[in-house]
Amino acid sequence: MLDRVLNAYTEAIYDTDRDRAFQVVHDALAEGVSPEDIVFEIVSPSLEMMVKAISESDTANLAQHFLASQIGADITEEMMARFRQAPRMAGSVVIGTSQGDFHGLGKRIVAGCLKAAVIEVIDLGTNVPPERFVDEAVSRDAQVIAVSSMMVHTARSESGCLGVRRILRERRLEDRIKVVVGGAPYRFDPELYRIVQADAWAANGIAAGEIIARLIEEVQS
Amino acid sequence: MTTAVQRLADTAAGKMADRIPVFCNLLDQGARELGLPLNEYYSRGEYVAEGQLRLQKKYGYDNVWCLFYVGKEAELFGCRKIIFAEDGPPNVGEMILETYDDVYRLQVPEDVTSHPAFEETRKCLDILKREVGGKRPICAYVTASMTLPAILMGMENWLALLLSGPLDVRDELLEKCSEFFRKQVAALRNAGADIILYSNPFGSVDFLPMRMFEMLSLPWMERDLKPVGADGVVYYCGGARLIPVIDRVIERTGIGAYYLSPLESVAAGKRAIEGRALCAGVINDIRMIDWSPQEVREEVKRILAEGMPGGRFMFGTVVMPWSIPDANIRAMLEAAFEFGRLQ
Ligand code: B12
Numbered sequence: 001m002l003d004r005v006l007n008a009y010t011e012a013i014y015d016t017d018r019d020r021a022f023q024v025v026h027d028a029l030a031e032g033v034s035p036e037d038i039v040f041e042i043v044s045p046s047l048e049m050m051v052k053a054i055s056e057s058d059t060a061n062l063a064q065h066f067l068a069s070q071i072g073a074d075i076t077e078e079m080m081a082r083f084r085q086a087p088r089m090a091g092s093v094v095i096g097t098s099q100g101d102f103h104g105l106g107k108r109i110v111a112g113c114l115k116a117a118v119i120e121v122i123d124l125g126t127n128v129p130p131e132r133f134v135d136e137a138v139s140r141d142a143q144v145i146a147v148s149s150m151m152v153h154t155a156r157s158e159s160g161c162l163g164v165r166r167i168l169r170e171r172r173l174e175d176r177i178k179v180v181v182g183g184a185p186y187r188f189d190p191e192l193y194r195i196v197q198a199d200a201w202a203a204n205g206i207a208a209g210e211i212i213a214r215l216i217e218e219v220q221s
Numbered sequence: 222m223t224t225a226v227q228r229l230a231d232t233a234a235g236k237m238a239d240r241i242p243v244f245c246n247l248l249d250q251g252a253r254e255l256g257l258p259l260n261e262y263y264s265r266g267e268y269v270a271e272g273q274l275r276l277q278k279k280y281g282y283d284n285v286w287c288l289f290y291v292g293k294e295a296e297l298f299g300c301r302k303i304i305f306a307e308d309g310p311p312n313v314g315e316m317i318l319e320t321y322d323d324v325y326r327l328q329v330p331e332d333v334t335s336h337p338a339f340e341e342t343r344k345c346l347d348i349l350k351r352e353v354g355g356k357r358p359i360c361a362y363v364t365a366s367m368t369l370p371a372i373l374m375g376m377e378n379w380l381a382l383l384l385s386g387p388l389d390v391r392d393e394l395l396e397k398c399s400e401f402f403r404k405q406v407a408a409l410r411n412a413g414a415d416i417i418l419y420s421n422p423f424g425s426v427d428f429l430p431m432r433m434f435e436m437l438s439l440p441w442m443e444r445d446l447k448p449v450g451a452d453g454v455v456y457y458c459g460g461a462r463l464i465p466v467i468d469r470v471i472e473r474t475g476i477g478a479y480y481l482s483p484l485e486s487v488a489a490g491k492r493a494i495e496g497r498a499l500c501a502g503v504i505n506d507i508r509m510i511d512w513s514p515q516e517v518r519e520e521v522k523r524i525l526a527e528g529m530p531g532g533r534f535m536f537g538t539v540v541m542p543w544s545i546p547d548a549n550i551r552a553m554l555e556a557a558f559e560f561g562r563l564q
Contacts, residue, residue, distance in 0.1 A: 016430060018385045062428045066380050100306055102314070105376040152507055152542040153309030188460075188483065188507040195511065 002041045005033065010046045013071065016063045021071045035079035043072050043079075043116050051206050060204075066105075069112030069205050076116045091216035092120035094137045095146040096128035097183075098160035103150035106183050109205035110146060117209045119216070130163030137177050143219040144212050147198070149183040156185075161196040178215040182208055224356045225283035226415070233477060233499045235533050241525070241561035242535035244360075244501070245282035245554065248290065249310055249543050251275070260305040263289050266344030273345075274352055280554055285353060287346045287414055288362040295372045296338040297330060298401065308543045318374035321382075321390045327373075329401045334408045343412050350413035361414035363406055365421035366399035366441050368459075373398075383429075383437070399444050406449045417454045419446070419476070425458035426465045434466060442474050451475045455501070458482065460539050467493040483507075483539060487527035491534070501537045502528040504553065509545045514552035521556035529561070536561060 005028045012021035025038055033042075050060060050068055080087045093114055097107055104126045111121045122140050124132060133145045145164055149155035156162070161181050168174050181198040193201035200215060202208035223231075223239045231238040251272020252262035262268045273285040292303050292313040302314035318324055333339050349359050364372070370379040373394075382391050406417055422428055424438040446454065456463065456470055457480040463470075464485050470476055477498045481490045483505035494500050502524040509517055521536070528534040536557045541550070 016384055016433070061426055061430055063380065063384055063430060063433065066377075067384060100304075100309075102304065102312055103376070105380070108377060151309055151312075152510070152544065153306060156510075156544065157308075184460075185507055188505055189511070191511070192507075 072116030073112035096124035101154035266341035270348035422459035425461040
């Protein structure tokens with residue numbers, strides 16, 4: 001039963017059919033599937049299936065990422081409101097675009113994928129100075145800071161990820177908070193994340209979810 | 222001596238030239254040549270023309286640009302806020318379409334040439350035409366109807382409208398963007414532009430599934446291009462991959478040149494084109510910030526070795542980032558001239 005729902009849901013996302021994806025979930029609920037199972041047996045595994053498909057065939061496109069993240073986040077939110085016990089979040093992430101960068105779509109896709117993985121997301125918006133990333137991460141007890149940039153100069157700037165790293169070092173927070181980066185320049189240069197002194201990067205929102213979940217575990221252990 | 226215009230024409234026609242055409246897209250760097258901050262540099266067509274001419278002279282590549290920055294198209298449509306940086310390209314700072322009603326209110330300028338934002342482009346083109354017209358390809362950049370909404374309403378809102386919004390709003394917007402596209406192309410050609418870089422990331426299967434590409438991207442490309450013709454038009458997806466659609470685009474639009482993504486195999490691009498059009502092999506210029514001159518040279522050599530067999534091939538860059546060292550620009554061009562020699 002759950003397998004059938006999982007396949008139908010994943011197919012709808014692949015076909016970029018938002019209405020059908022919601023229909024599949026609501027039909028499953030009506031047939032007695034629990035909200036917990038929808039999140040942990042359908043939405044999360046579906047994202048994992050997509051990670052696998054993408055890394056094997058490299059064919060998923062922006063429209064699919066966008067919908068997978070949006071629908072995944074919306075359904076997870078809807079289901080969590082119906083959980084029998086308040087859900088335990090896997091961890092929290094502070095996310096934003098680097099200072100001088102106003103391109104919010106990449107960040108939004110990543111945030112959606114994180115929400116679908118039951119990770120708490122604190123979205124600081126676009127054009128975020130490095131101090132603010134760190135201050136928010138400390139006050140909200142986040143394990144990861146995620147910095148998105150669409151342009152080369154905002155990715156490499158002293159007030160981007162490099163600035164976040166400098167402040168974390170000065171305030172001796174590097175064991176407690178990990179930094180992850182992404183956006184177009186990193187896709188053109190897979191080594192760039194080292195140059196900006198990040199702990200990791202990801203090429204798309206779905207892979208970002210996996211990597212960030214790993215970093216959260218690292219910090220928590 | 223062969224002029225760059227002749228070289229490009231010969232190569233596009235499949236005839237042998239002295240060497241392959243070499244395009245280098247330096248934009249913001251013109252401000253550095255003139256010692257001006259970017260906002261001042263882009264405020265006047267005279268500055269941009271002077272910057273383009275100096276850069277071309279300094280490095281010796283084939284083309285010049287009348288493009289200031291892509292956000293200028295939003296300005297022509299009424300956007301009043303552009304955000305300038307000190308070391309990178311300007312960005313659109315306000316979205317002129319906030320609601321679906323705004324789409325219906327949006328007015329395509331009756332005459333784009335009378336807009337103050339176009340006036341500076343025209344001044345720039347006047348100077349370029351006077352100085353290098355007929356000798357060097359003068360390039361213009363125009364965003365396709367399927368992609369322009371990204372800077373009018375934002376990427377997220379455009380994707381949402383495309384994927385699950387009201388069809389009448391979508392079509393109204395596409396129709397206006399297409400009309401605007403055609404007007405811009407006519408105005409730019411009139412003012413002296415030879416090459417139209419037709420920019421369409423939403424015409425790439427990195428963005429949309431093939432089904433949507435067929436249903437939407439292709440028909441709107443036809444609508445953009447049929448009335449103005451594909452003469453001098455180059456297909457470009459903003460650095461996104463385009464090999465999977467080349468066949469369909471050739472068939473339906475007759476575009477005669479394809480500017481690959483730096484992340485695509487040049488050999489695969491040539492195979493997809495099958496000698497029907499000009500193929501541009503493009504260097505991953507974001508990596509040129511950190512490569513050594515020797516690494517740059519090796520990379521150019523590799524691209525040319527893949528692309529030159531069979532002819533109808535040129536070399537190009539994407540939008541060269543500000544922080545690429547001068548020595549790497551020189552190494553790239555030296556290698557392109559040397560390994561690109563034909564006679
Ligand atoms: C579409 C596009 C455009 C469109 C729309 C742009 C816009 N949003 O406003 C148009 C054609 C209008 C355009 C214009 C310009 N563009 Co443009 N554009 C692109 C293109 C093709 C895709 C960018 C995009 O939006 N992708 C979709 C988003 C969702 O993907 P993404 O940001 O990469 O995010 C994904 C991953 O990277 C990852 N991710 C993102 N953030 C994060 C964060 C973390 C923590 C993690 C883990 C992962 C992660 O997950 C996301 C979802 O899967 C890229 C090239 C490319 N193939 O990437 C160039 C590109 C971004 N553009 C570029 C440039 C320069 C410009 C201009 C500045 C050109 C100019 N001189 O005017 C203008 C700016 C326009 C403006 N805003 O005013 C350059 C930037 C590099 C540079 N030189 O600095 C690029 C890389 C092209 C290139 N190689 O030169 N562009």
